[in-house]
Amino acid sequence: MALSGEEFDVIVVGAGIMGSSTAYQLAKRGQKTLLLEQFDFLHHRGSSHGESRIIRATYPEDYYFPMVIESYKLWEEAESQIGYKVYFKAEHLDMGDSHNKYIRGIIQTCHKYSVSHQILNRRQVAEKFSGRFDIPENWIAVFTEYGGVIKPTKAVSMFQALAFQRGAVLRDCMEVKDIKKDDGVKGGVWVHTSNGEKFWGKKCVVTVGAWTRKLIKKVNGVELPIQPLETMVCYWRIKEGNEGKYAIGGDFPTFTCHGELFIYGTPSLEYPGLIKVAVHGGYPCDEDKRSWGPGMGLGSLKETVEERLSGMVDSGAPVATQLCMYSMTPDEDFVIDFLGGEFGKDVVMGGGFSGHGFKMGPVVGRILADLVLTGETKGVELKHFRIQRFEENPQGNVKDF
Ligand SMILES: Cc1cc2nc3c(=O)[nH]c(=O)nc-3n(C[C@H](O)[C@H](O)[C@H](O)COP(=O)(O)OP(=O)(O)OC[C@H]3O[C@@H](n4cnc5c(N)ncnc54)[C@H](O)[C@@H]3O)c2cc1C
Structure with a gap:
């Protein structure tokens, strides 16, 4: 001491x-x-704090790509020194309108670093993930092996x-x-x-x-200009009989979805039978005088869960939530x-x-x-x-x- x-x-x-x-x-x-x-x-x-964070290499800002690749290596190095796991492998999927600049930027980054990736249309997404995702006709999805969850x-x-x-x-x-x-x-x-x-x-x-x-x-x-935001993680129940299809270690990827909101999700890991789907963003807060929620409307998130996850996840309401803070810069x-x-x-x-x-x-x-x-x-x-x-x-x- x-x-x-x-x-x-x-x-x-x-x-x-x-x-x-x-x-x-x-x-x-x-x-x-x-x-x-x-x-x-x-x-x-x-x-x-919490139970899961996504690791993905698909950034439209190409300067993050080498940092993520080095991090994968350093996570594994640290795990081997401590002797237990904090990183769980998964593949990754980014979805959005085919003209969406964030999605186009991700594709450019993949090209710049020769990252093997697949660009999928609606039918191909449905086939690849056996109906677990549904995207509109005018959307595409970018699939890479660089995903995963960290505890x-x-x-x-x-x-x-x-x-x-x-x-x-x-x-x-x-x-x-x-x-x-x-x-x-x-x-x-x-x-x-x-x-x-x-x-x-x-x-x-x-x-x-x-x-x-x-x-x-x-x-x-x-x-x-670093603004604290309070944000909420939401866990949703997978409909009965489908739970195994969303489990970590299988073929369900970590994902981001760029529609009206930027939404992200992880396979089922911390709470069996539930998956995490949440909004990237939050509402301004005073870090020393938190309101501790509720603060965020769930309407668009529920819609996204219903529409993008093909009705296999109960979109009625999240069954568990957790609050957290972002430290947001204007350019992120x-x-x-x-x-x-x-x-x-x-x-x-x-x-x-x-x-x-x-x-x-x-x-x-x-x-x-x-x-x-x-x-x-x-x-x-x-x-x-x-x-x-x-x-x-x-x-x-x-x-x-
Ligand atoms: C809900 C949510 C989901 C997220 N999802 C992802 C994701 O999927 N993938 C991803 O890569 N990132 C994600 N992030 C972002 C990521 O978690 C943060 O970027 C990261 O945790 C920031 O870590 P930090 O060490 O900067 O801040 P913190 O974890 O807040 O650590 C700062 C520490 O400093 C301490 N401190 C503050 N002031 C003082 C002081 N005066 N004296 C002493 N100690 C002090 C605080 O108490 C705190 O413990 C997510 C964040 C949230 C909230």
Whole structure:
């Protein structure tokens, strides 16, 4: 257990998936690492809790593809070190109007990286999935082998355990209220907690999810456009007799569906007989004063479940739900950068993962560790994730979908 005043090579603030995988990367590289979390470890008040997250490589933004491919490798590496599974293989299907720019972008990314994929029409979708999906005549579906499900709470716990095994110090119920540059000759930063303790770090990584805007504003006065959204995961009952057809490990894929809403779903895994189908997005919330739902109308989601899942799933109402938070940027791209200003390259932040970051937890941890230790990283085009993009354009990166 770290005592107030203790010194570290790197202090990581926030123990969701990003902070936990970063702490593991740092400890693995021999750094004396402290991981601080404001709530209990594995709490349900942020973004990284629950039972399933999709991993898919089909992005219209081609810069995410290499990150996902590296993550697949890093998930497997971490699993082999800990000795249990957090990743479950599945294939993946993206569905939408044949002119939908998101879908067209996915196809372009597949071409760019020579990813084997099939473009299916309505009849082919019905045949391939034995009637479990139905799309309108003017839609297409893109099928690839790059899908899968990750168990989030278990995965966060895995990285914390791996970090601990490699000597990291982990402390929860430690809210960081400020990070200050050391004024003397020592350099580095002082990390202050609301219970009056303080720790010195040569360097610091801030991965505080939906609390990013608040903490960064306090630390260096910069207002980042990262909006917390409350969102709801819904589980739906598979109609009797069909349960086995949707089980993980079979041929039912993870999927996204781009109609009126962006909807995603996973095979049956955590609750036998139920599948997860939910809306990508949510309603703005104050991360410290949550309304805890209900907030989201389910009308369009019910319609999608009924229409796209061919009536084999009971669309009457979800039988189980779970609330969670997104940290949304205007362009839905991540923010991975040095804090700059008086902190220069001593403080690095990773935030704004916009409802699609979990799959990339391992690669983000690798990148944040690279940046904080060496000031640079490889295998990722960081220009898309810079803070400065919001100064040039408040909406961030320009996209046409
Ligand atoms: C419902 C839902 C479904 C999703 N589905 C997918 C999916 O299918 N695929 C996918 O890739 N991604 C998905 N995501 C997104 C993914 O889960 C997030 O991008 C990811 O979990 C973000 O992790 P994080 O570490 O940045 O944030 P968090 O998990 O919120 O971690 C931040 C941590 O910092 C702590 N903290 C905050 N402030 C302080 C402070 N001052 N001092 C100390 N600690 C602090 C918080 O308590 C928290 O534990 C989904 C998200 C949700 C909510």
